Amino acid sequence: MSLKKLLLLLIIVALFISAFAFDLTQYLSLDVLKEKQQQLNQLFVDYPFQVFAIYFVVYVASTALSLPGATILTLGAGAIFGLGWGLLLASFAASLGAFLAFLSARFILHDWVQEKFGDRLTAINRGMERDGAFYLLSLRLVPLFPFFVINLVMGLTKIKAWTFYWVSQVGMLLGTAVYVNAGTQLAQISSLGDVISADLIGAFVLLGIFPLIAKAVLAFVKRRKAFKGYKKPKSFDNNLVVIGAGSAGLVSAYIAATVKAKVTLIEKHKMGGDCLNTGCVPSKALLHVAELAHNARNASSAGVHVGEVSVDFKQVMQQVKSVIKDIEPHDSVERYTKLGVDVEQGDARIVSPWEVEVTSNVEGKSETKRITTRSIIIATGAKPLVPDFEGLDKVDYLTSDTLWELDELPKRLLVLGGGPIGCELSQAFQRLGSQVTQVEMAERLMGPEDADTVELLTRRLTAEGIDIRLNHKALRFEQHNGESVLIAEQTVDNESVDNQNADQSKDVEIPFDKVLIALGRQPNITGFGLEELGVQTNKTVSTNELLQTNFPNIYACGDVAGPYQLTHVASHQAWYASVNALFDPFKTFRADYSVIPWVTYTSPQVANVGLTEQQAKKADKPYEVTEYDIGELDRAIADDSAYGRVKVLTKPGKDELLGVNIVGPQAGELLAEYVLAMKYGIGLNKILGTIHSYPTLAEANKYVAGEWKRANAPQKLLTWVEKFHRWRRS
Structure with missing residues (x-):
């Protein structure tokens, strides 16, 4: 917790304790209010603005500190200031105090709660962003729920501050009006039970579910609007x-x-x-x-x-x-x-x-x-996505749909696209005997992947003979002396005469026998x-x-x-x-995309689940990286496939998985353990404590957990353990 947050928390706790230590809450009772009513009324007559302002500040402070007595202050507003001014004061003071309590909870605890329980709160956060106003209004309209609890809990969610304020202002208005009006008849009240009856509470409860009913009605109206002009059959096949x-x-x-x-x-x-x-x-x-x-x-x-x-x-x-x-x-x-x-x-x-x-x-x-x-x-x-390249109609091009009708291996295959489909098929045809040229307009293949992942894959594809042309933008297709040619714009980063870097481009010709368009779907x-x-x-x-x-x-x-x-x-x-x-409408489920694995089936395979490192950086999400070199794995060495690595992203100082990237043999199979772990909240400590058969590729998962454990070993504790062992040897 930061110093500012700690200081604010200490101030709030000190004020809260002081209110009880100096017995200030004794003034927030019905008996004291009735006893002092005449004096307060006279003070209001003599000093209207000062009394109004002081009462407003006391009401705001009491609500902000979640002190018991807000009900008495609301009655007092009616008793001292009358229905009109009392309702104005109590309504805004209660809303402002609630808002301050909300902001305090958000400032002190929100980040900690979201960081510690964020994954479990994902559905709640989405619900609050979507329907937070409805939920809050329902709670505000029902006096059965302690308002101070609502203030604090809402501060821990992702509801917008302005939404919290205006909904609180509107939602508490009716209940406040009931108490302020009762306060105008203070002499007839002997207990709070005289203010609000079971019937009135029932009415509030019905009013509280009104937003939910309104939501259902709006959904019904939306359905009617969508279906307007269409006649619904009486029965269905x-x-x-x-x-x-x-x-x-x-x-x-x-x-x-x-x-x-x-x-x-x-x-x-x-x-x-x-x-x-x-x-x-x-x-x-x-x-x-x-x-x-x-x-x-x-x-x-x-x-x-x-x-x-x-x-x-x-x-x-x-x-x-x-x-x-x-x-x-x-x-x-x-x-x-x-x-x-x-x-x-x-x-x-x-x-x-x-x-x-x-x-x-x-x-x-x-x-x-x-x-x-x-x-x-x-x-x-x-x-398959096939852009309208000039001259493409003169070329017998292939896509992932039409490729399978080939009956002759292309001697020279041009592959447009550096995504998963382009990389997989480039490697397949190169291994089958084609000379493959792979063209990608970006500065590297597999754009969504981490740079180190792409480097491992590119190195292997190049070693197998694929001619990878990066920074090449396909412009048009031409026929040169009966030969098909792609004209591409190559961007090169050259150093100019004045030693300033400048991007330059030139057109290059790439001849081919067949072209495969693999630019997405x-x-x-x-x-x-x-x-x-x-x-x-x-x-x-x-x-x-x-x-x-x-x-x-x-x-x-x-x-x-x-x-x-x-x-x-x-x-x-x-x-x-x-x-x-x-x-629907009896039961519905929202689609869950929290743990989605994906695999590119090149050799080596590339497998992911959760965040990649570049995604974590873009989202400004704190993380730690732990890697294990598959080149050191016994089974991979025995299989002559000792190439690649396992990379794990975890929360700083914790074993909770944020994402996993594997480059190596059978990476898609190795990933399954991490998919299960992320889905059910299993951390690296439990993976480390799980027996993995020897010799298997799956041991890489245990070894990377071991690397994490070593990097996060409690050094101070180990120092004392060392001293303990030294003492036992003496």
Whole structure:
């Protein structure tokens, strides 16, 4: 705690204790007020401004210090100043005193509480930012809750100070008016029970829940406004219609069927979506074959001589398709039909908030039918982003969608993009035998990753022969003597004549046989009725924390909704979207993104969970870094894969995990232990105390915990322990 905070705390404690030590609270009683009423009334007649000001200051101080007696002061305001002036004084004095108590709690304890319990308070903080005014108003309107407790507790949350003040001013007004009015009849009051009855408390309680009722009414009005102009069916064919049978759509339909809802799943292309057909599955199958070729070429260093390694690319692609075929039954129409899902294969179009048209081709004829449903989930995924480069239409370019139709290995492959997809496929094709040139407009690959992470990966990709062109911005494509060429603007940092650094650029030509566009993905938000219906979009389908669109019964999840384009996040979101769609308004859940892992499947793999170091710096979040060199790990040395490191970010002086980054063999598998630890609040001490099998790569997790422990050893205690052992030897 800082000196300023400690000083303020001491002053508050001293004033609080003094009030009782000098028995000042005796004046804040009903008997004393009634006894002194005539004197106080006369003083107000003689010195109106002075008495009003002194009474105001005493009221503010009493409330700010949370002293008992605010009720008596409110009665006194009515008894001395009358209803009008008394209400004015008590209302503003009570609000100002509460505000000072709030600010004191916030200044002294807020940072400490948020730092110590911030992760557990995340949901509360979000709720206060979103609905704090409603919660506070409800509490202020119900006199059952001690106001001083509300002041202090609210100071520990993230509610805005101005919101706290004006809501307190409004919320306490009615209760204050009751007591001030009672104070005007002070002679008839023998106890506080005469002021407020059980019936009146009941009325306050009903009034207190009014903001919540108002919130529900506003939600109802919002729903009515969203549905204005559309006729809701009297009954529905389905509880849920899911558009898109990728990861998000499949999980949504699966959950709906599991809880016995009537659900229809619509897919216009292939079941399984991008992940099965053009994304995760084929790319990992290709990476596996590429690694086999790479290991075969390098096996001689271990004494295994396999001769010249050749790659039959057609067979490689057949192997990839075979893997897809083996996994297809998991996502097939037959499987989902058996689970209880009605599967429709065709084009879906949302024609009203409760109606979806499906157009399918049946025996060469186009047929359209309309399905009514209580709720809809949009899970239409994303597609490769292909900028409109000049001359691109003259080039037979590839994307992550069309790549899998190749039957001949490109001799020279140009890869545009330095993200995860670009890096994975660059390495795969280089290992299969292409000469890969990877072009990235930024100063390094994998922009969201830490610089040291990127350095480890770039060094390995370069060592394998990939020609990495950083600071190269693709401009256009041209044909030179029948050869495809990329014209790129290269930015170079040269020292000018006057010794001042200046960025200069020049155009360079990069010839290629095939070009792979790997510049990210864009959500599929057009072509199925969103624009006509008025569903709000902003690059992605706009959703709230429940994954609702601006139509409360229409949800979106997966790549089409963002913010993460990851298969496991799509599945994660699908649970929230489907449960909310099926059980709202009776029960809803806000999507939780607190612990999201992500992996790039290059060699070495790059795996993350929580904050990266550059994210922590950007957020100005204090952290400590602990690293362990995988090059020192016995199993990695035995496997000839001793390359990479484990980097852990923790809170300063504590073993609480903020983030983990692993570069190395099987990094994605090693990460799982940290994902579990972060999800359930397990620190490095417990990881260190867990037995890990020897020799395994997972021991790296224990060793990095050991590095942290050594760095945070209690040196003073160890000094005394050393003395203790010296004494025992004497």
